[in-house]
Amino acid sequence: MGFYFKYILFLLAFSFVPRLSLLSQTEEPLVTEIQITKGDSIYKNQYIYNEENAKTLATKYVKIGKSWFLREQTEWYYSQNNCTEQQVRTWKNNSWNLNHLIKFEYQDGLIVNETHCSVKDFVETPSRKTEYIYNHGKLAEKNSFTFENDIWRLDSKINYSYLPNSQINVINLKYYISGLLSEEEKINYSYNTALDVDSILTQKKTNDEWVNSTLQIYYYSPGLGLKTAEISKEWDSIYDTWNNLQIIDYKYNASNKLIEEDYRFWKTAFWKTDLFYTYHYDTNGFLLKKTTYLPIYNDYRPISSIIYSNFEFNRANTIEAKYEFWGGEAGDSIDTFIPYQFNNELVINSGSKINISYIPVYDTGKSDFSGIEKKNSIKVYPNPSKGIFYYTSENYEINKWVVRDLNGKTLLTNEKSKRSGAIDLGNFKPGVYILQVITSDGVKTQKLMREGEN
Numbered sequence: 001m002g003f004y005f006k007y008i009l010f011l012l013a014f015s016f017v018p019r020l021s022l023l024s025q026t027e028e029p030l031v032t033e034i035q036i037t038k039g040d041s042i043y044k045n046q047y048i049y050n051e052e053n054a055k056t057l058a059t060k061y062v063k064i065g066k067s068w069f070l071r072e073q074t075e076w077y078y079s080q081n082n083c084t085e086q087q088v089r090t091w092k093n094n095s096w097n098l099n100h101l102i103k104f105e106y107q108d109g110l111i112v113n114e115t116h117c118s119v120k121d122f123v124e125t126p127s128r129k130t131e132y133i134y135n136h137g138k139l140a141e142k143n144s145f146t147f148e149n150d151i152w153r154l155d156s157k158i159n160y161s162y163l164p165n166s167q168i169n170v171i172n173l174k175y176y177i178s179g180l181l182s183e184e185e186k187i188n189y190s191y192n193t194a195l196d197v198d199s200i201l202t203q204k205k206t207n208d209e210w211v212n213s214t215l216q217i218y219y220y221s222p223g224l225g226l227k228t229a230e231i232s233k234e235w236d237s238i239y240d241t242w243n244n245l246q247i248i249d250y251k252y253n254a255s256n257k258l259i260e261e262d263y264r265f266w267k268t269a270f271w272k273t274d275l276f277y278t279y280h281y282d283t284n285g286f287l288l289k290k291t292t293y294l295p296i297y298n299d300y301r302p303i304s305s306i307i308y309s310n311f312e313f314n315r316a317n318t319i320e321a322k323y324e325f326w327g328g329e330a331g332d333s334i335d336t337f338i339p340y341q342f343n344n345e346l347v348i349n350s351g352s353k354i355n356i357s358y359i360p361v362y363d364t365g366k367s368d369f370s371g372i373e374k375k376n377s378i379k380v381y382p383n384p385s386k387g388i389f390y391y392t393s394e395n396y397e398i399n400k401w402v403v404r405d406l407n408g409k410t411l412l413t414n415e416k417s418k419r420s421g422a423i424d425l426g427n428f429k430p431g432v433y434i435l436q437v438i439t440s441d442g443v444k445t446q447k448l449m450r451e452g453e454n
Contacts, residue, residue, distance in 0.1 A: 030053060036354050075087045082106050085102065114129060114130045128145060141157065155176055215233040217231045230247070257285060259278065286311060302325065335351055338354055340356070393421035398438070403425065
């Protein structure tokens with residue numbers, strides 16, 4: 001059973017997932033906290049957004065005993081709604097330590113460069129980068145590099161060509177080792193009359209000739225455009241023919257929602273059962289349960305299920321993975337890859353249970369307290385907070401900030417500013433603190449209300 005379970009975990013991450021109802025972030029609250037249970041551990045991710053609903057700060061915790069401990073923090077910076085920088089910090093020696101930095105460059109609103117740097121003692125060392133080249137607004141080329149011996153070495157080059165209707169036609173991939181071409185691959189797309197992908201042919205270059213490698217063929221229901229099957233094939237260069245590898249069949253209900261997914265692999269001259277999924281929905285069409293089956297004793301047996309519940313804002317906010325009878329002790333938790341909806345995105349996390357919660361991003365308390373002139377104040381949110389406060393650093397030219405208690409004692413200071421807008425008071429007791437921010441426009445002040453944990 002060990003092999004099958006590893007296989008399940010892999011396919012759960014990449015198998016077809018029914019499209020859930022997506023809602024505009026401006027219409028519904030944003031996700032502000034996710035708790036993930038994995039094995040015997042519980043992790044918590046908290047999120048803060050800016051005025052344009054863009055994610056600006058994610059703080060990760062782990063629960064040990066009854067207390068939460070800091071692990072990692074990611075911060076995003078924006079200019080004209082484009083993310084220009086991403087910082088990753090780890091909690092070590094009772095402070096945040098910047099260890100990874102990603103810088104983004106844009107031209108005409110399109111990303112043209114993405115550079116990754118490792119950081120130690122505020123010294124940046126480039127590690128890898130990706131360059132993007134466009135033709136009439138469409139991505140034409142993507143080049144990836146590794147920084148070695150003080151020079152950028154080319155790792156891969158990807159070229160894209162398009163049909164007149166802007167659909168992908170051919171993708172050419174070149175891979176390099178120490179700057180020298182090592183492998184070349186080509187992916188060819190074809191489409192049916194409804195403009196759905198009909199097939200994807202992958203070829204590899206051998207002795208200056210393109211040789212077939214793999215072929216993916218897709219089938220659709222007439223008029224509906226629902227994918228009903230896909231077949232994977234592998235080229236046999238000895239006999240110059242295609243050999244079957246895998247077939248996936250899809251079935252839908254009267255509402256055109258996926259209800260069955262059947263995986264089979266080719267062995268000798270027959271299709272052998274491999275993996276099977278079923279999907280169950282409520283009367284509103286929301287996914288309630290996805291069950292995985294494996295062939296045992298010449299029949300499919302239920303192994304595990306992902307159960308979606310606690311629906312709010314048309315989304316499931318509790319997702320659990322449980323064993324079925326043939327997988328283990330029925331009803332017990334199982335760690336697997338769980339797909340779920342994060343705001344307007346479908347994401348996948350590993351674990352046995354995911355809880356999602358929402359609180360208003362700005363209406364968590366007063367940002368401006370009496371006794372501080374508004375023109376000399378700086379907007380901080382959420383305020384009150386249970387530990388992490390945030391200000392939008394790109395709105396100010398920050399030289400330094402200081403946090404003091406009501407007696408004037410300096411508690412925190414940030415002079416080596418990488419323009420971080422995160423202020424962490426998690427190590428201080430609940431109460432009122434004073435933030436002073438020195439900017440090019442003078443000193444800005446704000447009272448911070450540190451709340452106790454629930």
